[in-house]
Every structure is written in C-alpha cells, then in structure tokens.
Amino acid sequence: MSEEFSLNYHAATIQHLGIGLYKQLPQAIAELISNSWDADSHNVQISIDYKKKIIVVSDDGNGMSAKELNENFLTIARNRRLSDVENKETKEYGLSKLGRKVTGKKGLGKLALFGIADTIIIDSIQNGKRNSFELNYKKIQNSSEATYHPKTLLYNFDTSEKNGTKITIKDITLKSITRLDTLYDSLSKRFNKYSRENFLVTLTSNDGTTFELDEKAFIKSIQPKKEETEFTFNFPEDFTNIESNQSRNVIQVLKNYGITGVVFTKKTPLAANKQGFSVLSRGKLASEQSTTQFDNRSNDYFYTYAVGYFNIDYLDDDNFKDFISTDRQSIRWEADEELLNIKSNLNKLIGIIQREWKQKRKKARDVKAENTIKRNHIILQTNLSVEDSKVINNISKKLEDDNITISDSDKQKILDTVTKSTQSYKKDHSVYKELIPKNFNVPSYVGTKIQMLREEMIEAAEEKEVNRFILTQGLLLRAMIESTTTIYLRKNFQEATDIIKEKNYNCKLPKNESEIDTLAFAIKYKIMVQLLSKHGKITNRRVSSLIDEFENNKVNKHLDLLMHDAENFPQFDTLKIIWNCVSPQLMYAFDDMNN
Incomplete structure (x- = not known):
C-alpha cells in the first residue's frame, strides 16, 4: 500500500457540499461529535484557543487505520450503513462495533469543516498504529485532478497511546469564533445522547472556561427554567387515559411508529427563538425547532407558550432512503406516505395537547385568582354579599388573562379599589x-x-x-x-x-x-x-x-x-x-x- 492518503472527489464537490452547506461553527462541530458517537467514543474533548484561532476535537473512540482513513473517511458521499456489516450473524447494517445506532449516513459531514477553515489535520490511532495527514482547502481547489493527496504527517507510526481520533482545525475563515457558552447552547440542542457515563462532551477554552454536555444538557436547552415551566406533557405516558376515540387513534398510530417526546409550556410567552418543536432521529437533530414543524398554519397563541421535541427514529431507519436535509434544518415529509401520516398525526397530537393545555391553564388561572383574593386583606375583612363576591371573583380571573401583563402588587391594588366600591365594603367600613x-x-x-x-x-x-x-x-x-x-x-x-x-x-x-x-x-x-x-x-x-x-x-x-x-x-x-x-x-x- 502506498504511504499516502487520497481524497477522491468530483469538481466543485467541496465548494458546494462543504462551504455551501456549513458556514457556522456549531454545525461543523456537531458533525465531528456525531462521528465520535459512531466511533464508540465515551469522551469527547473540544478545545478552542481563541487567541491562536485553533480548534481541537479529540475522542477516545475506535480510531481509524490507514486503510479506513483512505476508504472510509476520505471517500466523499460514502454511506457506511450500506458498506459496513457490523453484525456477522444477522448481517445488520448501521450499527457501530459496540452496537450503537450510527448517526452518519451521507458521508458529507467531514466537508463541514471547510465551511469554517482552510486547514484540517486528522490524527487517528488504532491498535498501536498512528496515522495523520493534513487537508488544505485552497490546495484542493487548485488541484486540476479529481484526486487530491493530503500532506502525510504520520503513516502507521508505532505508538503505545490508546485508540482515538483528534482533529485540528486551523486557518479558520470565520470573522469570529462562536463564544463557548453560545456553542454549548447550540450543541446542547443537537443531540439527546450526551451522558456522563457513556458519552460526555467537554468544551474548554484557552482561558480555562469549561462546559460539559451531559444527560441534562439537551433538556436544559429545550425546557424553560423549572420555576417558569407551567405544564409538561410526556408522550405517550401522559395520554393513556384520554377519552376521545379519535384522540386515542392518533396516539396509537404514533406509538406504533415508536415515537416519543415531550412538550413544555411556559407560564408566560416564550421568546420567538425559543418557541416550537424540534425533531430528533437516533438521538441526533433531524429538524431544527420550529412552530410550523407539523403545520404551516400554526398561528394559535398556544405556540407562543409551547416548546418541545419528538424522537422519530423511523426517519433514519431506512438505510437506502434519505428524508433529512443535509443541513438538518428540515425534513422531507412529502417524500414518503408514512412520513406524511406521521406528520399529520403529530399535528393532531399538538392539537390534543393544545386543548389539554387550555383546560389546565384555565384551572390554574382560577386557582391563582382564588389565591390572589385570599391574600387580599381588604377582601378578607369585608363581609361580601353573593353578588359582590361574584364581581370580585370575575375581575380576579380577568386579571389572570393571557393578554394582560400586570404585577401581583398591581392586581392587589385593583382588587382593593374594586372591593372598596362595593356595597358590601361600604356597609362594613x-x-x-x-x-x-x-x-x-x-x-x-x-x-x-x-x-x-x-x-x-x-x-x-x-x-x-x-x-x-x-x-x-x-x-x-x-x-x-x-x-x-x-x-x-x-x-x-x-x-x-x-x-x-x-x-x-x-x-x-x-x-x-x-x-x-x-x-x-x-x-x-x-x-x-x-x-x-x-x-x-x-x-x-x-x-x-x-x-x-x-x-x-x-x-x-x-x-x-x-x-x-x-x-x-x-x-x-x-x-x-x-x-x-x-x-x-x-x-x-x-x-x-x-x-
């Protein structure tokens, strides 16, 4: 075997599929995290030197041999699910060596790095052999042939180091590198498989700042703060006792597809960029958060309070069909009849949740209005007539209306004024x-x-x-x-x-x-x-x-x-x-x- 590495590509492939699709750091880093998961990594370390503008992503996964680097990593648009048979007995495709459902499929993720930098160094160790090479975007573009030979740094170099892969990103073309806390927030939303025990991702910067992406990261990125969360709807657990036959049918269809999810509602309206529902498949983001995820006409005020996600592995279980856009911003629902059925029933499920939310919210408002009255000293000291009580109760409920933004102290002042104007108060005071x-x-x-x-x-x-x-x-x-x-x-x-x-x-x-x-x-x-x-x-x-x-x-x-x-x-x-x-x-x- 020749001691060199080869990148085989067609003209303009790197331009269109690299820079053309990925221009943001979170998306590019997410692809590397995805590769680490597929390589059975348990720990991923992302280090960013903001002064030198260098990013290093390393993992403790299986690593790659020289042959795998050439035939797998450096082959563009290779669908590993159709070429790698991991289980010899069942001939099952799409699993890692440890049995994980792999997230990679298109073979394009590696090109994401050229959307943010010109130089990429790949360094991988497997079974005591270390291989590394350097990819340079400008040299690839200047090459007149369809084959590009990266600069070999090490070839089957003997080492006692453990298996794993390290990718160094240099000559970054971004005007500014995403702040570490912002990167953490963005990456939190892209995977639901982080875990301290099985898949911990750590972010560090040159100033010592550290963030850890663990099992809490994804939910934390989606759910409003606990004290701001009003209701939580877990699917399908919270829908077992639903009465409507039509609603039960919707729930059963989605259960048959193995769909799970959670919808949170906030006590007050969410910021526009916090609203909507995201879709994950195999624990990886398949479609970004959107209020129109399942219905383009979603304009009810419920959507300004709701946020959540749904796990739909069906989207990515077919190794031949591809329903997820390369940039993972949308899903090609119309490409499959069953997907359209899933989408339709998810839209109906949101409608069911919406009705449940309105009922729960009304009860909660009534309780809150009642408690507001109970805390009002003037009301408590007044022997209210039935008629006056009805008036005050109705006003207190109105003050809890979604369209009214008013502090608790102002609510009390309004109730004071209303109470003092009643005949009951005047009789007593x-x-x-x-x-x-x-x-x-x-x-x-x-x-x-x-x-x-x-x-x-x-x-x-x-x-x-x-x-x-x-x-x-x-x-x-x-x-x-x-x-x-x-x-x-x-x-x-x-x-x-x-x-x-x-x-x-x-x-x-x-x-x-x-x-x-x-x-x-x-x-x-x-x-x-x-x-x-x-x-x-x-x-x-x-x-x-x-x-x-x-x-x-x-x-x-x-x-x-x-x-x-x-x-x-x-x-x-x-x-x-x-x-x-x-x-x-x-x-x-x-x-x-x-x-």
Whole structure:
C-alpha cells in the first residue's frame, strides 16, 4: 500500500457540499461529535484557543487505520450503513462495533469543516498504529485532478497511546469564533445522547472556561427554567387515559411508529427563538425547532407558550432512503406516505395537547385568582354579599388573562379599589355600618324603589365622618319608611281601610290605592304595625308598645325637621335610635310582601 492518503472527489464537490452547506461553527462541530458517537467514543474533548484561532476535537473512540482513513473517511458521499456489516450473524447494517445506532449516513459531514477553515489535520490511532495527514482547502481547489493527496504527517507510526481520533482545525475563515457558552447552547440542542457515563462532551477554552454536555444538557436547552415551566406533557405516558376515540387513534398510530417526546409550556410567552418543536432521529437533530414543524398554519397563541421535541427514529431507519436535509434544518415529509401520516398525526397530537393545555391553564388561572383574593386583606375583612363576591371573583380571573401583563402588587391594588366600591365594603367600613342595624336587609322582591333607596344610603356613606351624612341619611331614612309603609298599605288596601275605620284615625278615608299616598307619615306607620299583627308577623300585645315607641322617640317630629327646618335636624344618635325603632317592622313588612 502506498504511504499516502487520497481524497477522491468530483469538481466543485467541496465548494458546494462543504462551504455551501456549513458556514457556522456549531454545525461543523456537531458533525465531528456525531462521528465520535459512531466511533464508540465515551469522551469527547473540544478545545478552542481563541487567541491562536485553533480548534481541537479529540475522542477516545475506535480510531481509524490507514486503510479506513483512505476508504472510509476520505471517500466523499460514502454511506457506511450500506458498506459496513457490523453484525456477522444477522448481517445488520448501521450499527457501530459496540452496537450503537450510527448517526452518519451521507458521508458529507467531514466537508463541514471547510465551511469554517482552510486547514484540517486528522490524527487517528488504532491498535498501536498512528496515522495523520493534513487537508488544505485552497490546495484542493487548485488541484486540476479529481484526486487530491493530503500532506502525510504520520503513516502507521508505532505508538503505545490508546485508540482515538483528534482533529485540528486551523486557518479558520470565520470573522469570529462562536463564544463557548453560545456553542454549548447550540450543541446542547443537537443531540439527546450526551451522558456522563457513556458519552460526555467537554468544551474548554484557552482561558480555562469549561462546559460539559451531559444527560441534562439537551433538556436544559429545550425546557424553560423549572420555576417558569407551567405544564409538561410526556408522550405517550401522559395520554393513556384520554377519552376521545379519535384522540386515542392518533396516539396509537404514533406509538406504533415508536415515537416519543415531550412538550413544555411556559407560564408566560416564550421568546420567538425559543418557541416550537424540534425533531430528533437516533438521538441526533433531524429538524431544527420550529412552530410550523407539523403545520404551516400554526398561528394559535398556544405556540407562543409551547416548546418541545419528538424522537422519530423511523426517519433514519431506512438505510437506502434519505428524508433529512443535509443541513438538518428540515425534513422531507412529502417524500414518503408514512412520513406524511406521521406528520399529520403529530399535528393532531399538538392539537390534543393544545386543548389539554387550555383546560389546565384555565384551572390554574382560577386557582391563582382564588389565591390572589385570599391574600387580599381588604377582601378578607369585608363581609361580601353573593353578588359582590361574584364581581370580585370575575375581575380576579380577568386579571389572570393571557393578554394582560400586570404585577401581583398591581392586581392587589385593583382588587382593593374594586372591593372598596362595593356595597358590601361600604356597609362594613362606613357610617352605614354604625347607623343601620346589622341585620337590616332589603330583599330583591320588595321593588325597585326601596332597593334604590338602600343603595343610595350605602353610596352616601363613603366616609367615617358621621356628621357629614346626617342630612342625607335622615332624608333617605324618611323616604325608606314612607315608601315601605305606602307600598305595604297599597298591597293590603282593603285591610288598611278597615283598620282606619276601626281605629277611628283622624284622617280622610282613602277611596283607592293611590290615595294611600296622602295619608300622614305617622298614621301609615301605625296602620302598618296593625296589619303586621293581623298577619301574624308580630303579636297583638306588642302593637301598642311599638306604636308608643314610635311616638316616644318622636320619629315623626325628628324626620319632619329634615323636611321643614332649615337650621335644625336630628343628630347621629337620634337617627340611630329611629333606625333601631323602625327597622324590625320594615323587615316584617318586606317578609309579608313576599307572601
């Protein structure tokens, strides 16, 4: 065998398949990592000297002999899966010596290096023999023949070093070499086979910075931070109890193809470059992350929250067919009917996850809204009515809407404002609470006017300064008594007129319901008390004492002052006495109106 190495190629092959496809460092390094995996490496070391602009990638894999370097590594577009039979008994193709499913197939990965540099040195050791040579892109381009002989550095040199391969990248043509942390992030997304025990990739720079790509790297590159992750959907584990027959069929189809995956959703929208789903095959990136991975019309807001990946080994299991683009940015779904079926069902699966996400998110929002209310001291200190509680609950839920971005403190401030505007709060935290008996309530069936009067009382009682509201509250109290007695007497018109006749009240006998309005304020109250006794709401023996209480407290006189005396009107304590005097009878009347 001649002690030289040969690269066989066709015109412009290096230009089109090297520089034409690979112009970024992460893609080129990813191809070398892929080769190390296929060579059964357990450790890969990537060292970058940013000052000297030199990159060294070394592994502890099987290494290559001089013959393998010539026939395998230096042969462009060689499909090793069709030429290497690793299992002599089963004649199984596409496996490494240790039984790994190899990721290389097209035989073009080696050319990726010429997209970033002009000089590549290959140094490989196998079974005590070391071989190395230098490839130079400019010399390849200047060669007039279809065969290029790299510069031989070592040929079958005896060595005691262990098997492995080292590739040195020099004369780098990139304007700047990708930062180590950025390179780490990019490489993390390209493989799901990193492992401290079986395949650890270490990145180091000349300043001592080190990153390790282990089993956590891939998930870390995909999943939002744990505290920012809202839901996780593992396929197929989390879809065993799904009820819909149509959905079960979708899941079964994908399970039949051995597809697995995970979709994460973030509590808040993801950055645009963090959204979408990637596809891996044999643990290697087959199609980069995209929101339109399975459907070009994916425009639902769900996609701004979702990120994930799917393992589809079927894509790369056929050693004859090729469905993955060389740059691994897309998949040729339309090239195979089964692939189209997979794509269609993956799109349906995303739809299933989307519906599950919306349901879970709604429940989570409701719980969050509920907890926000529970943390609000003003709400906790207020005896909210059913109606007011509904209002506050609805507003709290609205504040958790996806389209609203607002801090927790601002949510609390909004709920404070809303709560303070409710009638419940005003009843509990204003002069209303001090003035009106605690058990006084106006049922909804008593009529609009009385309801409005009660609301006006609450609205007018916004502050603790009692004297400020005496006039208003007194007038509203008179109106409340006047309206209640009038409505009650009208409702019981015939009985009311009978009482007037019986008690010989000094007033004109009403001929119809409308004339009830003309009766004196005090007389209407007395008739109401008589009617309440007649209807069994109060005992007969209490009638006289209640009427006497009304007269002794001078209810009529004090409330008349509000109407006719510009200078004098009852004070707060007097109004409170009047309320305590009349409120039970008013509530008995409300109750009787419902019968």
